[in-house]
Amino acid sequence: MSKITIALEAAVQTVIENAPKDGKQTNRQRAEIDRAFARILKLIAPRIRHFIRQYGLTAHWDDAEQCCAIAVHRAIQAYEPEKAQFTTFVNWQIRGELQSLRFRLMTDQRPSAKKVEATTVSLSAMVTSADGDEMSPEAMIEDEDALERTESAASDYLADGAIASLIEAYVDHLRKVGIEQLRRRPRPKREEAALRREGPRLRTATHGIDPAELEKLEAKLERDREIVARRVFQTATLDDLSMETGVTKERVRQITKRAAKVIAEIAAADPRFSVMAEYGEPATAKRRQPAAARNATPILPDASQPHNLLSSVVAIDAASIDTVVAAEANRETVEAIAIAAAPLANRAALH
Incomplete structure (x- = not known):
């Protein structure tokens, strides 16, 4: 066996040993699996590039690499060392994933594939529903309650x-x-x-x-x-x-x-x-005043009321009032009226 084959077998064995069947893994085991998986991808990277070019998927390089990573993961899970070497087993897994990707992207152009009635449907294409309305497949498969359930689940999780x-x-x-x-x-x-x-x-x-x-x-x-x-x-x-x-x-x-x-x-x-x-925390309530304080009646009278003001009334004799009226000859209206009231000795003051 070559050095790459020996290294691949060792890395795969590391992944298998650190993946218990009961599913309970420690942080150390997860770290070992991640390092071993990265080492496996690095060792078979030239093979992945070769298969991507062979299947004509260079325009979809990122998707093809993801498919190859999935193929490697599935190959590790299903690998049985006593039946075959990992290099042979992973080759067929990678081929199958790339073939599936090519069929989904551009359909298979071989004559044998034309016998299969399979087409690629875009989710944005408009189709006619049973009621005669045009709607996209994306709208047909959309779950209206998904957002509410997601928010509810997130709230429950928090x-x-x-x-x-x-x-x-x-x-x-x-x-x-x-x-x-x-x-x-x-x-x-x-x-x-x-x-x-x-x-x-x-x-x-x-x-x-x-x-x-x-x-x-x-x-x-x-x-x-x-x-x-x-x-x-x-x-x-x-x-x-x-x-x-x-x-x-x-x-x-x-x-x-x-x-x-x-x-x-x-x-x-x-x-x-x-x-x-x-x-x-309870809401802060406003302090209410007692009813006696709100409806309190003052004992003293209100000094601002008119009937509580002190008044001064003076009586004056009408005969003692001298009225002076000045009128101009060329005017018909009275311009000024002067009323003069002289103080009298016999006036009386009422309080």
């Missing part, structure tokens, strides 16, 4: 992510509190002496805590996580949770109440959940 983050933050809070309580718990004198003999060293948050106590704490946290997730964010009842977790209904209620309060504080403090915190 909501589930936010709920999971809130629950995880709440569990982390409980874990810190529980570890701090375990650290403050009095230890036997022998353990204290052993810790002092160790001297200064790099210690973790759980240093000096009994592993059995940590296991109990984690079990309790998992129980609280399930209760909070199903009671606060779902519709589980107290009876169901009490029967499934073995905790009394009153204890479930207490856990739920405390969790709701702590989660609200976390949402208000964490900027990631600022929108949720603002949504949960």
Whole structure:
């Protein structure tokens, strides 16, 4: 075998080894598969270029390369080393994909292919529906509810992510509190002496805590996580949770109440959940004045009213009024009338 064939077999074997049958892959396995697949494409790149030119698909080079990558992927999935070498197997896969692409793009011009009644239909072409209306195939296959379902699914996805983050933050809070309580718990004198003999060293948050106590704490946290997730964010009842977790209904209620309060504080403090915190705040209501204050009647009379103003009235004798009328001879209208009132001694002032 040539060096390229040996390298291809090794790369394919790497992909197969890092692809478990149960479908559960680690990040390291995914990285190994990506590197091996890139190495395979690099090794057979000259062969891919040769087949693209052979099938006359140079004008559609990008599409042809994508088809070849799909062919390599399918060849790796269906490859059986005991039956043939990978180089032979992948050649037929690439040929089949390129032949299918050429048929879709430009139809097959061979005489044998003309016996097959197959045509390429554009989605933009107008066709006549059963009602006699012209419409495009794209409009016929369009899903009117697709946008609504997509937005709904996206909202559900974001909501589930936010709920999971809130629950995880709440569990982390409980874990810190529980570890701090375990650290403050009095230890036997022998353990204290052993810790002092160790001297200064790099210690973790759980240093000096009994592993059995940590296991109990984690079990309790998992129980609280399930209760909070199903009671606060779902519709589980107290009876169901009490029967499934073995905790009394009153204890479930207490856990739920405390969790709701702590989660609200976390949402208000964490900027990631600022929108949720603002949504949960009640609207600020205007302070209403009491009815007595709104309808209060003043005790003193209103000084601005006319009947409450002090008036001064003076009576004058009409005989003492001298009227002076000046009229010009050449005018028929009276231009000025002067009325003079002299003060009299016998006038009376009324208040």
